[in-house]
Amino acid sequence: MRFRVALGIVVLCGFAFYASLRSAADMLARYRAGHGPHEIADVTAYEKRFVALRASQPGHPVVEYFDDQEDPVLKVTARTLTQYALAPWIVLDRTDPPGIPGRLVVGNFHRRLPGPEQLQGLAFVRNYGRGVMLFVRSGP
Amino acid sequence: MSSAAGVIAFVLAFLMGMLLLFLIGPWRDSLCGPFLLRTCISIGFGVGVSSCLFFVWLLVAGSPGRGIAVADILVVLALAALAWPAARRGGFRLFGPPGVQERKLTPLGAIPSALFVVIVVISVAAFVLLCLQRPHGGWDAWGIWNCRARFLFRGGPRWTDAFSPLIQSTHPDYPLLGPSFVARAWSYIGSETVLVPIATSFLFVFATVGLLVSSLGAIRSRAHGLIAGIALLGTPTFAAHGVGYEFGYVGRYFQYMDIPLAFYMLAAIAFGFLQDMNPRERAYSVLAGVSAGLACWTKNEGIIFLVIFTGSRLISAIRFRQSRSSFRECIHFLGGLAPILAVVFYFKWSLAPPNDMVSEFDLHAAIAKLADPERYRVVAAAWSRQLLFRIPAVPTVLGLALIGVKTEKGEARALASSCIAVAGMLVAYFFVYVVTSKPLQWHMDTSLSRLLLQVFPSFLFVAFLLVPAIRVGEKIVTADGLPEDGTSGAAPDRRAASGSHRSTRPPSSRATH
Numbered sequence: 001m002r003f004r005v006a007l008g009i010v011v012l013c014g015f016a017f018y019a020s021l022r023s024a025a026d027m028l029a030r031y032r033a034g035h036g037p038h039e040i041a042d043v044t045a046y047e048k049r050f051v052a053l054r055a056s057q058p059g060h061p062v063v064e065y066f067d068d069q070e071d072p073v074l075k076v077t078a079r080t081l082t083q084y085a086l087a088p089w090i091v092l093d094r095t096d097p098p099g100i101p102g103r104l105v106v107g108n109f110h111r112r113l114p115g116p117e118q119l120q121g122l123a124f125v126r127n128y129g130r131g132v133m134l135f136v137r138s139g140p
Numbered sequence: 141m142s143s144a145a146g147v148i149a150f151v152l153a154f155l156m157g158m159l160l161l162f163l164i165g166p167w168r169d170s171l172c173g174p175f176l177l178r179t180c181i182s183i184g185f186g187v188g189v190s191s192c193l194f195f196v197w198l199l200v201a202g203s204p205g206r207g208i209a210v211a212d213i214l215v216v217l218a219l220a221a222l223a224w225p226a227a228r229r230g231g232f233r234l235f236g237p238p239g240v241q242e243r244k245l246t247p248l249g250a251i252p253s254a255l256f257v258v259i260v261v262i263s264v265a266a267f268v269l270l271c272l273q274r275p276h277g278g279w280d281a282w283g284i285w286n287c288r289a290r291f292l293f294r295g296g297p298r299w300t301d302a303f304s305p306l307i308q309s310t311h312p313d314y315p316l317l318g319p320s321f322v323a324r325a326w327s328y329i330g331s332e333t334v335l336v337p338i339a340t341s342f343l344f345v346f347a348t349v350g351l352l353v354s355s356l357g358a359i360r361s362r363a364h365g366l367i368a369g370i371a372l373l374g375t376p377t378f379a380a381h382g383v384g385y386e387f388g389y390v391g392r393y394f395q396y397m398d399i400p401l402a403f404y405m406l407a408a409i410a411f412g413f414l415q416d417m418n419p420r421e422r423a424y425s426v427l428a429g430v431s432a433g434l435a436c437w438t439k440n441e442g443i444i445f446l447v448i449f450t451g452s453r454l455i456s457a458i459r460f461r462q463s464r465s466s467f468r469e470c471i472h473f474l475g476g477l478a479p480i481l482a483v484v485f486y487f488k489w490s491l492a493p494p495n496d497m498v499s500e501f502d503l504h505a506a507i508a509k510l511a512d513p514e515r516y517r518v519v520a521a522a523w524s525r526q527l528l529f530r531i532p533a534v535p536t537v538l539g540l541a542l543i544g545v546k547t548e549k550g551e552a553r554a555l556a557s558s559c560i561a562v563a564g565m566l567v568a569y570f571f572v573y574v575v576t577s578k579p580l581q582w583h584m585d586t587s588l589s590r591l592l593l594q595v596f597p598s599f600l601f602v603a604f605l606l607v608p609a610i611r612v613g614e615k616i617v618t619a620d621g622l623p624e625d626g627t628s629g630a631a632p633d634r635r636a637a638s639g640s641h642r643s644t645r646p647p648s649s650r651a652t653h
Contacts, residue, residue: 004542004543004544005542005543005544005608005610007542008538008539008540008541008542008543008544008607009367009539009543009610009612010539011535011538011539011542012367012370012371012535012536012539012540013255013367013370013371013374014535015374015535015536015539016259016370016371016373016374016375017255017258017259017370017374019374019375019376020259020262020263020266020373020374020376021262022376023266023376024262024265024266027266027269027270027273028269030273031269031272031273043274043275043276043282044275044276060295060298060301062306076309077279079309080279080282080283080287080309080310081282081283083283083287083307083309083310084276084282084283084286084287084290087287087290087291087294087295088290088291088294088295088298088299088301088302090301090304090306090307091307092306092307
């Protein structure tokens with residue numbers, strides 16, 4: 001085998017091994033550290049918060065959604081995780097269509113409970129604990 | 141009981157793929173040889189076809205349920221009945237026909253295998269770690285694919301709610317290969333488990349590597365395939381937010397559908413290459429058609445791939461003046477493609493809402509963007525950053541450049557067609573960004589590395605075809621134990637791929653370099 005070919009193989013394989021070992025080390029470090037700044041730590045734990053809510057409402061309701069997240073990435077993540085947990089419910093963003101009286105509204109709170117201005121037009125139905133609440137739209 | 145049902149779901153899918161490959165494939169010769177190639181293709185075809193069948197089941201039965209298991213068993217029995225006459229004649233051999241060339245290894249030849257095994261072990265360990273860390277997969281996995289699988293499985297008779305335009309954020313227009321396959325296995329089990337999408341992801345990650353290794357191994361040399369496999373598994377992506385290196389193919393897009401798409405793209409290109417090398421064996425065109433169809437059933441980008449791949453075949457046929465034989469190839473290609481494309485069309489036509497990028501498309505705005513040099517600069521800069529830092533392609537390209545370029549006589553059309561397909565995909569993706577209606581930087585930040593990784597196995601396949609056959613301690617011997625002439629590098633291996641296994645040439649002294 002010519003030297004140049006051997007060198008090419010060494011470059012290819014050497015980089016692949018360096019990158020693999022480096023990836024493995026970084027992955028292990030991330031595993032020990034938990035989660036990144038824009039990640040919700042544990043999807044399994046997160047969706048467990050919604051089990052009681054889903055069990056309480058049989059069928060396939062279309063529900064509105066609001067939460068207390070301020071970080072835009074976390075806000076989208078929280079809503080998408082709620083959709084994942086509640087499927088086959090259809091989870092609308094509160095800002096999507098105009099509210100329809102009588103429609104259920106899911107509240108998903110991580111740090112603080114909603115203030116009166118957030119609850120405008122909503123009637124409280126039930127607190128499922130761990131920041132998950134159900135409301136019903138009473139007006140626009 | 142439930143875990144056994146899950147295993148049965150996967151085994152039946154594999155059997156479907158294997159029997160389908162046996163019925164379509166050039167089983168008399170080449171595909172009987174490389175066991176790994178047959179296995180990987182059987183996995184990909186099995187997942188794809190069983191996913192299509194589950195979708196048809198949902199349409200016919202109206203809701204998921206364990207009845208799908210009965211339907212799958214009937215399909216497997218029907219395929220087995222069709223395959224039985226040929227199998228009785230001795231056509232079906234899992235490990236290849238007797239008398240084929242085999243490759244005997246010297247001690248030096250064990251080095252690529254050992255390196256490959258080590259990198260596979262590291263990758264499997266990383267995969268296990270990922271499963272512990274993120275059992276539901278990455279963002280798109282739970283946000284789109286597994287969420288859709290839940291709609292199909294939990295939805296009962298309302299499974300079509302998965303395609304409601306009210307949940308645009310879950311991209312309800314995306315095709316259903318992954319969600320449908322996952323929901324099918326859950327239907328067997330009767331409950332949801334994260335093990336199903338994890339196992340599906342595992343199969344596709346390693347089947348893609350296996351397909352690359354075995355196809356290059358069949359066409360060029362064993363070491364050739366193994367080194368390409370090492371390059372693929374070792375490709376990192378340097379993730380955003382400073383979290384460091386991640387395994388490109390194992391970790392970054394865990395449980396995403398980009399890797400299954402990469403698998404089907406690679407399979408179609410590899411079968412296209414084999415078709416060009418074996419013009420009389422038109423079954424390769426059927427297999428390429430099935431692969432391209434399943435790419436469309438995996439992701440919307442698969443439809444772009446179908447157009448580019450078909451175009452690449454037509455261009456190379458015209459360039460090399462083979463339009464008559466290409467017409468016959470085209471008929472066979474359509475034969476493999478049509479059944480799956482019919483499912484895709486039905487889904488797109490009757491269930492899926494319009495794709496957001498298509499519905500937002502404005503021709504005048506697109507023309508204005510095409511005429512804007514600033515957009516080209518921004519897109520080119522992002523691509524450069526990706527290729528230099530996020531998916532560091534420079535060491536791979538440098539390594540291949542050092543090995544050198546050498547094309548084999550008689551492969552011009554096959555290589556041209558494969559190169560056009562890969563280059564065409566890259567060009568298409570480039571222009572998708574140029575004309576995108578989405579905020580450009582956001583669109584590239586959220587998708588560019590994924591799109592490049594979709595093409596990467598096919599790129600490696602073509603790039604490794606362009607370098608001379610790498611042989612490390614490898615001797616090709618004929619059935620009678622005599623060494624085969626290996627000086628030309630690719631020629632004996634090409635015969636191995638094409639099935640003309642029995643060498644009548646006088647033995648020569650060396651087959652290594």
